[in-house]
Amino acid sequence: MNQKLWSFLVPVLSVVVALIIASFVILMIGKNPITAYAALIRGALGSKMAIASTIVKTTPLILTGLAVGFGFRAGLFNIGAEGQMIVGAMVATAFAINVGWMPAVLAIPLTMLVGMVAGAAYASIAGFLKAKTGAHEVVTTIMLNWIADYLSSYVVTVPMGVGFGTPKSPEIASSAKLPPLMVVQATELTSGIIVAVLAAILMKILLDKTSKGYELKAAGFNPYAAEYGGIKLADNIVLAMAISGALAGLAGTLEVMGVHHRFLGTLSGGKGFDGISIALIGQNNPIGIIFAALLMGALRNGSNEMQFVGVPKHIIMIVQAIIIFLVAADRIVRTIFLRKKVAK
């Protein structure tokens, strides 16, 4: 229907408009937007290395985008992807350091599983609090983010810390490292991207094909009608938070297994929060989220090259902000439109 075309068109048009507006900003600082965008594209997709690096940056963004998007579909605003990512990565690291004796076929899936369970458990705290006491998940997940942040700072300085400089954990066992798909100079294109895309497909199946997905969406759209239809809201909230947290935990775990090979204090670096904008741009659709994450990954990666031609890479933040604004504003318009129909 029209609706489907619309939800595809809006993000695409938003990107175009955002790039046009940003080009005026580039003009204002006395640079040539065409040179800047050419550099941006070159930096993002211009070489094998650029592409590999874009994909590496995209991988965790897909997963945090899925985490937040899944929450939205079930009517929950999980701002805690950042904290769940940290906890997932941290616990997975602690496990992966000690699995040198295990073959990779076991160590790799088990490490992922541990990271996902840790993220799920951490997010479930907010889920339980909401189900039992009604505490809003926005508040609790923000608080849990800070707890995760300080806890991980402590863990990598005292019990797990090694070396000097940036607080970091020891390297994980090589059997738990993700095999690279391709190595271009120093950039390893890890197989994490396959896991991330697989996660998106699984999420799509869960939401569109299963009765559990039906329940999660029903509770997200209209909790009263869901309860009337015999759906247990409390169970659904905890489950949805757990799945959302598992995805965020996996994002952190793949960063450890595929990119850094150890836990760093700066590992999450706001990728959990980026998940919110990605979910928004991807319209909470798993496939849309893959493309939204790819866009973000490409913009981030290409912005370095833009810096070389004298255009500050923060221009990208402006582009990102305008995209989010336009997509969000569209939702406002559509919400009003839908309400009007209901009132009739």
Added chain:
Amino acid sequence: MEKAVEMIQIVKRFPQVVANDHVDLTVLKGEIHAIVGENGAGKTTLMNQLYGLLKPDFGEIRIFGKKVSFRGPRDAISMGIGMVHQHFMLVNNLTVAENVVLGSETGIGPLFDLKRARKRVSELSERYGLHVDVDAKIEDLPVGMQQRVEILKVLYRGAEILILDEPTAVLTPQETEELFETMFKLRENGKTIIFISHKLNEVMRVSDRITVMRQGRVTGVLNKDETNPREIARLMVGRDVVFTVEKTPAKPDGVVLKVEDLRVKDYRNLEAVKGVSFEVKAGEIYAIAGVAGNGQTELVEALTGLRKPVSGKVYFLGKDVTHATPRELREMGMGHIPEDRHKYGLILQFPAYYNVILGRHYRPPFAKGEFLAHDKILTFAEELFNRFDVRPNNVRMLGANFSGGNQQKLVIAREVGLEPKLMVVSQPTRGLDVGATEFVHRTLIQLRDSGVAILLVSMELDEILSLADRIAVMYNGQIMGEVEPNAVSIEEIGLMMAGHRLEEIRGRVA
């Protein structure tokens, strides 16, 4: 007589539909003019053009003989047109006077002269016999009072022509009667009133002339004194409408639902149901009458598992279900047509074929293991659509895009499709037009005749009297008395609705 409003050959097109197709409307000064028609007949579109919310594609509007072209409601208001909407637009924590003057405050410069405003509002209230306390806060006022504040707002802005959009939909019978008195008073004072409704008895009671609309056209302009409800209904629906529900005497069987001394608290934690006991038998319609807000909502919620009772017992088919969940009750064969189809009955963002399996989405034939059986669901939805004549016949359309009557058909189709043993029905025809109401009533009778026990909760006394086999009247959380419809007078029911017990009423007579 002077013509207050003339709308000549008005055409308004929307994508895919002509909402007004060369509509003529003439309203005389000082009359109460009713506009009746089914949902979607184009009444509201016509009024929105008169109020400046929409611009006609074609045609002419004259107010007191003067040709006008409104750019917005502000222009309409300045020409003396006022509209009282169905949904009130009041600020709850401000007083009546403050609400009335809001948006047209008077005073010196930026200073607001509340004293003068109060005086003017209270003068207006007296002149039209509205009896509103100008210092009361809106949140403390009952719905009927709030509506008078809306009328005051319109009068304060100097309206000569008042448009009332389905004003009785939210009122109790008493409040409705008071509204009619107000309308007569306004007419006495020379005001012109356009009254939009689809309740024929109300139209017959208050209006002087009636314009009937169907599918965007005017199908008749009638003098109240020269017509009857049957004729109006035929012009509205396009065929003869059966008013009296035809039904044979009930053949009640075994007890299906038994409620013993049930007590339920409302969301404020106050006791709303205070010890209610009754039985519903297979093959009968047991109706609970009463003014809204006397515990009916909480009672229904407790029976259907949506609210935990404080004490008492509920037995369904002999089994204690006092604390059963909605899912358990549904599996045992309890259907529920909820009073608020938007809040409870439907998931508006879901397509129709998802809505018709709500409550059974997790088990065969609609689920196969963990997966939804989409082909079975679609076939089932299409069957229900044909059986219940849901329009448009498109099972993939979102719930939000169906009309009110068809949304209710979706809910009823789903619950009847459950093949229940007991159907709990709450306000099944609220907001529905004549044709849809007729359909709902026929469906309930058919269900009863097939041996289903039906518990009907309704605020519409007419509906209760024509459907029920036994009637209980609820007041302040208690049942005032239980009667059979042919052995009771409307006065007796009215007294019970106002809080008198049956024994008390009949004792007095005897």
